[in-house]
Amino acid sequence: MLKNNSTTILLSLLLMILSMPVLSKTTMSQGTDTASTSSTVIPGDIETIITKPMYKNATWGLRVLNLETGKEVLNLNSDTHFFIGSVRKIFSVGELLNKVGPGHHSLTTVHKEGVIEDGNLKGNLVLVASGDLTMGGRTLPNGKIAFTPFDHNEADSLGNAILTKTNPLAGYQDLAKQIKKSGINSINGDVIIDDRLFNAFYFRNQFYVSPIFVNDDVVDVIINPGKVKEKSLVDWRPKSDAFSVVNELVTVQPNKKYTLELKPILPECIGKPNCFGLIKGDLPSNFSPPLTNSYPLIQTYRITKPANFARTVFIEALQQAGVDVSKITKVKDNPTHLLKPSHFYNEENQAASLQSPAYQEHAKFILKVSYNIGADTSLMLLGLTDGERTMAGSLAMEKKQLHDKYGITTSDYHFVDGSGGGDTTATSRVVTQWLEIMSQQKTSFDAFFNALPILAVDGSLDFVKNFKANPTLAGAAGNVYAKPGSYVVGTESGMLLKGQALAGYIHSKNNHNLVFHLVVNNIPINSLDNLLEVFQDQGEIAAILWRDQ
Incomplete structure (x- = not known):
């Protein structure tokens, strides 16, 4: 762009x-x-x-x-x-607060299939998504969620953002450490993300959103100027073999035209080897970033296949924690065909868990920065309380609830x-x-x-x-x-x-x-x-x- x-x-x-x-x-x-x-x-x-x-x-x-x-x-x-x-968000967020309570926590769990022999899991390891919006990636030491005045979810439309100082992979790394502590030293099977909590929905005709998230499903590109006529300094987070950034952005003479292009904004290659995005253009040495008037300049790539990305990130976290994952292909499509029926994954085979912050913290995150995907996911979670798994079903359930429980006239709104x-x-x-x-x-x-x-x-x-x-x-x-x-x-x-x-x-x-x-x-x-x-x-x-x- x-x-x-x-x-x-x-x-x-x-x-x-x-x-x-x-x-x-x-x-x-x-x-x-x-x-x-x-x-x-x-x-x-x-x-x-x-x-x-x-x-x-x-x-x-x-x-x-x-x-x-x-x-x-x-x-x-x-x-x-x-x-x-x-x-509109005051309805979806408010209704879920009323339904589940401000102190409600979701629980993301990891389950083992098969048996453990001499520290080797002979079977698959399955992470079951719970719709946790942040997966520990914004959690502060006091349990609250970090946010900034200019959120990275709008970095491309706003022209810039301010990143939180938290670790976007913290939750995945915590789960991996628990797996190691549970006695699993190696895996002779596969790693799978179970994202069947609700049906993925198409967000504003751009990409699908499912109940698993990594860094709000964006890769942050962190840009600083370099020397004139040399490449600008470009970094990104989270770092993963799932996606990398190729830098062709050049720092140019002051007052030259500023151009910045990220290709593709919506990468479809996530889950395939050597998936990358290209950043190129000209960055004048005296350019002042929008909104903050200071560096770094932040842009993002959308994680269009979150389960594929989360799977790779989790495998890398396991490796970092000391679990041998050498027999597992790190980058590929999430093998959902290997999943067992949902009821199989229970406390008996649970090996790790991650508790989300209280929903009141997610509500604050959504409303303070106007996090669109968070509000849409809140509606999906509301629908689940009545057995609805689709966006259309959740909207219908909400309409009925607003009328029957709260006395709100249906013709007074269109959501x-x-x-x-x-x-x-x-x-x-x-x-x-x-x-x-x-x-x-x-x-x-x-x-x-x-x-x-x-x-x-x-x-x-x-x-x-x-x-x-x-x-x-x-x-x-x-x-x-x-x-x-x-x-x-x-x-x-x-x-x-x-x-x-x-x-x-x-x-x-x-x-x-x-x-x-x-x-x-x-x-x-x-x-x-x-x-x-x-x-x-x-x-x-x-x-x-x-x-x-």
Whole structure:
């Protein structure tokens, strides 16, 4: 994918914005419903912002509730369908928190087939995937999950990322050490990944996702400049025979054009010998990486065949732990045809296990950085609680649960996955209804609340800070906990912010606890300055709600 600096930064901010929408009492509805009129007057300070010329073609929605009284404080187009993007995640993550509990742990297990004679396992070793999103690769010493302001899952679209300082292979290495401790010194069989927990789903028409993960199923490419006219310094993680990187990126004279190409972004060779990706292009010696303005520059390759990759990584971890795996072909397709029926793998033949962090930690990871695959996997895990193994089945199960258990009207939303992809829509009424329902969940609300990004503090709202220049608004920082979402498309005339939303909670200056959903649809983005103005305006609107309600 060929990139230049200005385009990369613009796209990064478009996708990163995940930010706060705005509202107006004068525009028509864009959704499939007829426009519903406001039952309250939009405050003048907000009206001033949203009637700026750049918003003349936009459509706005707003609903604010007082949690203590249940009273509707503000309402604009609350029954209109809007594109909400990643705000959808508050449903999939919240529902799973309610279903399994914040303290729920998944257990990845390793099982031995056959007998052990003189330390030699005469049979296969099978790792049974549990849907653990991080597999120890983000776990800190205190059991919490590490994340950064710019997550590597979006490195290619954002133009850069900040990596965690954790070991992405920690879980696999821990399992391998347990195998060695169990008395297995060599394996006369094969190593297999059992990823049958649920049916793999096709993520946004790009690649399949299964219940096994290594480094969030990406290979991080770590780039630093070299000497002019020489190759740039390129490293990658995790290191494995499953995939390597060939470096043809050259550091060039300052102010030359920046180009960077990774081929292929979606490698199909994983599971075959000598699988690699190629990085090439020109890196000006004075280039400043997007977002961080400092090196390293991070890009990624997608692990498109996670079971194949995980198998190789696990074999390498076994070798590192001192287990003789010399009779096993390290790099090949995962031999699922050798698996026994799932019920065979039980405690009697279990040789090792890895407990995931509590789901509340995964929830925080998903919502703080807007981890799409994590939200989709959460929906799949929710479906499994009712015996559903497919994305379609999980969506149907969720729809039934939202209606039967929570009283949510089916026609108030349209969900296509668990993360808010594509034409995901909802009304402000149903979003605030869900937030109100979550606030009443005694066992899971604290975990849900603390998982949300905090305005001007962390996650995908960390950078929304311009409102702090107004002394009357500065106190909003740290008092707005909300999930942003965006839906950006390219058009012939440029980029279109088709939908942008923010949904969550405000503890107001007047000591009220509020639930709110702000949404805007249809903002043409013509320049980087335009875009910066949009999300800083949105931050100011959230702060006004904090100050005045």
